[in-house]
Amino acid sequence: MKKIAIELTNVSRKFISPTGVSTLALHDFSMTLHEGDFCAIVGPTGCGKSTALGMITGLSPPSSGTVRVFNQPVTKIDPNIGFVFQADAVFPWKNVIDNISIGPIYRGTNKREAKDKAAEWVRRVGLSGFEYHYPHQLSGGMRKRVALAQTFINEPKILLMDEPFSALDVQTRALMQDELLGLWSENKASVVFVTHDIEEAIALADRVIVLTKGPGKIKSSYEINLPRPRDVSTARYSTEFINLSKQIWSDLKDEVHI
Template sequence: MKNAAIELNNVSRKFVSPQGKVTLALRDFSLTVNEGDFCAIVGPTGCGKSTTLGMITGLNPPSSGSVKVFGKPVTGIDPNIGFVFQADAVFPWKSVLDNVAMGPVFRGKDLKLAREMAAEWVRRVGLAGFEHHYPHQLSGGMRKRVALAQTFINEPKILLMDEPFSALDVQTRALMQEELLGLWSEKKASVVFVTHDIDEAIALADRVIVLSKGPGSVKSSHEIPLARPRHVSEARYSDEFVHLSKKIWTDLKDEVQI
């Protein structure tokens, strides 16, 4: 039996503007993600998807309720958590190799060892030969590969991803989804993946959570029975995939319609 990696129990999160206006982003929201599971969250804009990730990291503590990581209350930034953002979190003045090496360096690794580790991860994400290029010399997909290498080199036990591929073209996005699944299958981190794309959620996840419009709460949860290892380009054309997509859209459409 798997243990819980992430537990959010009846959490609510309020934000107060400089003018004193109170906005409730999440209300009575509960979610459990077990060790090694891949969970995707979909929902309308403003439903609290990114806020959920912030509470797991400790950056946005809940206004009420509790958040636990590996059974312990979240009290600050946990080094076991990796985060991949929608925007590239790279240093524009550093090369690909040095960008990837920064995580181990910040964690106290010797620079020479960190660069050796980085060289291996650059190769693993398909960027061999680009070690000494700078971010402005890379395509969007290549920069996203750098972001994955930056994250996985630190061997996170929990991986949080906030619409990481939304800015990519369709073909590159599919390639990056395959890349992510390949890296995840090796390390089996517990993943929470936020996306607006139902098909992306189904292609990647073991379970898809649908949030209501803000203030967000869980509207439904869908287990994804598609076999692993899973190939995105093949899975999305199966009858089971299409059925799941229609089912989840049925739950979601009332929340996104004005």
């Protein structure tokens, strides 16, 4: 039986503005992820999706409720957690291989070993020949490959992703989704993937959680039983995929209606 990797129990999160106004971003939210699970969270802007990720990292403690990672209360940043942001989190003054090797170096690996390991990850994310290019010399999709390699090289047991592909064009986005699934299938980290895109959520995840408009709470949850390994470009044309998309949109449309 798989162990529980992430457990949020009845968590709420309030933010206080500089003028003293209290805003409830997330309310009575509970979620459990086991080792190797891939869960996507969808919902309207301001529903607390990113707030949930912040509570898992320890950067944004809950106002109430409990957060546990591998059965331990979250009290600080956990080195077992990797985070991929929407914006490129690469160092513009470092080339590809230096960007990828920086994580292991900070964690105590000697530079030679870290560079050797980074070279292998350059190959695995399809950037061979670009080892000494700088971020400004790369396309958006290539920079995102660097960001994925930066994260996976540290062998995270939990991977948090906050709309990581939203800035990419449609074709590059589909390629990066397939790239992510390929890397995840090898490492089997527990993934929480935040997105506004219903089709992206269904294509990637084993479970899709739909949040209400803010303050966010769970409106519905869907198990995604599409077979794996999953090809993103073809999965979305299946009858099951289309039906799931319609059901999730039906849940979500009232939350985003203006």
